[in-house]
Amino acid sequence: KFHKTEDKIATEDLIFKKINRISKGNPGIAKAIWEKDLAYPTVKLSQFENISYSIDLDYHESFILSIILAMRMVTKESLSDMWGDSHIDAILFRLLEQGLIVIDDGTCSITPEAMRNSVELLEKLRLVW
Template sequence: MDSFDEAVDSVREAIDRGDNVAVVSDPYGGRDAVADEAEEYTLGVERISFSSVAEADGYEMSFGGQVCVVEGCRYLYTRRVDGFAPVKSFLQTVVESDATFVTTWNSYAWSYAAQATEVDDIFDDVRVPSLSSAEIAELLSSDYDISEFLTDYEEVTADESPSLRERLPFERLRFGIEEASDNVFEKISGMSRGNPGVARAVFESRSWQTDDEPLDLSYDDAFALYVVVSKERVSRDVLRRVVSPDSLETSLRKLSDSGVVGFDGDEVVLRPQQFADAVSYLERRRLVW
């Protein structure tokens, strides 16, 4: 997968130059794999992982390595007054430190934070690109038994040169055409928007075989969905602080019924199978840019 290797190379070059870098991908899009490669690239790497807003809030950063990999930077802010305090404090640490920082960001959290704060002044962003349908097929063939789709696999991986649709300038159009294709791997590629984690989930659940109802949400519901998409996993407590508390439970029930989110104890989790539908919907409502 050349595109993934290019992202890894960009991060390695940034480490060599001593530049701080933000590895950006969609949820389940492969940024953790890039962070793993960065960790193995050199000695003396420290790794910090934020797994919730509460954990990132007030975290005292202390490290002695030359390279610091910080995962889960999407938790460094919340959309409320004074919600940027953790990211401000983190940026201050980065600016004052001699270490090189490799940070990982959810692409929707990054797009927002880059406009609302100064993160893009401190970090150069490296995007983990989406995969082509042939790359998706190869990925799935290495992880699963795809013997029943062998013809489709051979068809999609036969031609090494990029097809016309893969050369289309607009990714959304490309994935739309792929979704309408008869080839299973092209369908999965379209449904996952070339996202490896989502493609795995779609393959496991065989959700390309089912037709889902289009989302129909109120603005409050859609904003709650946006928060879940940008955090991937978020506690009800955080949601209550940024979404209308009165309508939160109704919104979550509606999102859960639509299949876009699930629950893990007190946390609301983005379901990968419905990720592409959720993002398309948020784009149409202009909640992600």
């Protein structure tokens, strides 16, 4: 007789596997995703859906994204000084609209969930390596 064994995977293991997949093994990104989506004392598995970004940026938007990535956190004022005040609002709006960055108290940073896709795009454009 053949016995069918059921491998039961704990919900916690599934959550950690999904976070690992999204963060591509980066512990800093994984921790940020965990802290962002944890609604203490519960975590729902549905909160950790596979996140896929369809990034549509022009070269200027990609360049600003690369600056934010390189600096980790940069003020909108600093970006305006580097790029010019008239265009930076439109560029930041496009990055916000696509879920690539967050702006908190005038400081821009890349969302943890978008880090992997952002880096992949910027590598293709040879803005980071």
